[in-house]
Amino acid sequence: MKILRITRLRIALSALSLAFALNAAGVAQQTTGVEPASALADDGWHRLRGPGGNGVVEDCSVPIPWSPEQIHWQTELLGSGDSSPVVFGQTAFLMSCDPESAKRYLQAIDLETGQQLWHKQVSGKTTHLHKKNTFASSTPAVDARAVYFTWGDSDVYLAAFTHTGDEIWQRKLGRFVSQHGYGASPVVVGDLVVLFNSQAAERLPPGTKPGTSRIMAFDAQTGADAWTTPTTTTRACYGVPAPFRDANSGKDALLFANTGDGMFALEAATGKMLWNQPALEKRSVSCPVVVGDLGIGSEGSGGGGNIVFGVDLKDPSHRVVFRIQRAAAYVPSPIAYNGLLFSWSDRGIVGCFELPSGKPVWNKRIGGNYSSSPVIVGGKLLGISEDGLVTILAASKNFEKLGEIKLGENTKATPCVGADYLLIRTEKHLTKVGP
Numbered sequence: 001m002k003i004l005r006i007t008r009l010r011i012a013l014s015a016l017s018l019a020f021a022l023n024a025a026g027v028a029q030q031t032t033g034v035e036p037a038s039a040l041a042d043d044g045w046h047r048l049r050g051p052g053g054n055g056v057v058e059d060c061s062v063p064i065p066w067s068p069e070q071i072h073w074q075t076e077l078l079g080s081g082d083s084s085p086v087v088f089g090q091t092a093f094l095m096s097c098d099p100e101s102a103k104r105y106l107q108a109i110d111l112e113t114g115q116q117l118w119h120k121q122v123s124g125k126t127t128h129l130h131k132k133n134t135f136a137s138s139t140p141a142v143d144a145r146a147v148y149f150t151w152g153d154s155d156v157y158l159a160a161f162t163h164t165g166d167e168i169w170q171r172k173l174g175r176f177v178s179q180h181g182y183g184a185s186p187v188v189v190g191d192l193v194v195l196f197n198s199q200a201a202e203r204l205p206p207g208t209k210p211g212t213s214r215i216m217a218f219d220a221q222t223g224a225d226a227w228t229t230p231t232t233t234t235r236a237c238y239g240v241p242a243p244f245r246d247a248n249s250g251k252d253a254l255l256f257a258n259t260g261d262g263m264f265a266l267e268a269a270t271g272k273m274l275w276n277q278p279a280l281e282k283r284s285v286s287c288p289v290v291v292g293d294l295g296i297g298s299e300g301s302g303g304g305g306n307i308v309f310g311v312d313l314k315d316p317s318h319r320v321v322f323r324i325q326r327a328a329a330y331v332p333s334p335i336a337y338n339g340l341l342f343s344w345s346d347r348g349i350v351g352c353f354e355l356p357s358g359k360p361v362w363n364k365r366i367g368g369n370y371s372s373s374p375v376i377v378g379g380k381l382l383g384i385s386e387d388g389l390v391t392i393l394a395a396s397k398n399f400e401k402l403g404e405i406k407l408g409e410n411t412k413a414t415p416c417v418g419a420d421y422l423l424i425r426t427e428k429h430l431t432k433v434g435p
Helices: none
Strands: 003-005 071-076 086-088 091-097 104-110 116-122 147-152 155-161 167-175 187-189 192-197 214-219 225-230 242-245 252-258 262-267 273-277 289-291 294-299 307-312 320-324 335-337 340-344 349-354 360-365 375-377 380-384 389-394 401-406 422-425 429-433
Touching: 091 147, 104 147, 116 155, 155 192, 187 252, 192 252, 242 289, 252 294, 262 294, 289 335, 307 340, 320 349, 335 375, 340 380
Parallel strands: none
Antiparallel strands: 003 071, 071 429, 086 091, 091 104, 104 116, 147 155, 155 167, 187 192, 192 214, 214 225, 242 252, 252 262, 262 273, 289 294, 294 307, 307 320, 335 340, 340 349, 349 360, 375 380, 380 389, 389 401, 422 429
8 A cells, every 4th residue: 555645845746636726715704504503523524424414514624725735645545436434533434446356445544644554355246337336335434333334246234343443243134136236325323323225126137136125223333133114116226314303203313315215204213214205206316414494305317307306394294395407416415504505416517506495596517527425614615526626616605616626536435524634535545635
């Protein structure tokens, strides 16, 4: 493994081939509006899209846009992949793979130095994948007890390791059937690890038996079954649920979206389905987000017809409040800040909308193709294209482009943000940016 360390005294520009188009104007610090304030914990970014799945960090000391001096290190990973990093304490965790053999590498990286602390290799079978999928597309989850990895081929696996790399438990969860390959990511909810094991019954090769979709919860310490909730099997969906307090039942709940059941909520402790709103016709790939009394999700396809929609979480009928088609994303998740909703579409159109109405504010074509989800850091909206171009916009009612940074390598992973760092996973490297 190669580690390129970059300090303010010695800058290696080849690390990321940075190029800037900076706007001198800054963005005044904004306060949160209808959405909940970002909940960044001191000890890290524990799941895909961070605490609560919102992708928003208000207080971060990393200068954005950053300069080459702010690149602390770049580490070559053991393989390729699109698994996003997560952090607990001073350790980052992610997955990589060998695309030829389907071997997966579970990796732990020291946040201060970029050194690999440990790795575990797990074998897998080569299976059909969508051209944008990899054998390491799943993002782990982490808490004070352990780090939780999932991977899949013709079967699904979930395992827990200590922060120092000792296996605690591993589960083989049965067969997996889909059109595009595996890509689910776990989430920790209290003492449970929850996995959306969504599978396919449509558009399968002749003779293929349909899969069985279900949401599964396991005891985080032992891996024992806690609850399983069947869901309607149509097309495999890949979103990670958002936690919220259900207004009508008063229960702690998880918000999901899939083709067969629409947007729906499960009681976190028991898996009981509290309600569902059959709002979807196409596949849901993005992560839903809870914004005040709204549940926001999306649906779409590689061929278009994408929709971003909002559901009233307080209304007993859970009515659909808005549907957005212009600038609607399919794979990237929606993100909200200061009373505004932003949708960064797969084909490089960014839309800004008022909440809770969904009324358009602005739409701009940025260009490029996108699979990672945007993040908002201190009022600045960051999107990273598949060819590694970071575009920075003001997260405000007034469109303002603040800069561009070329990473020099392809990526489909979502950034990881801390109080004093930004981790960016490209195809074969992990890079830390800091103050």
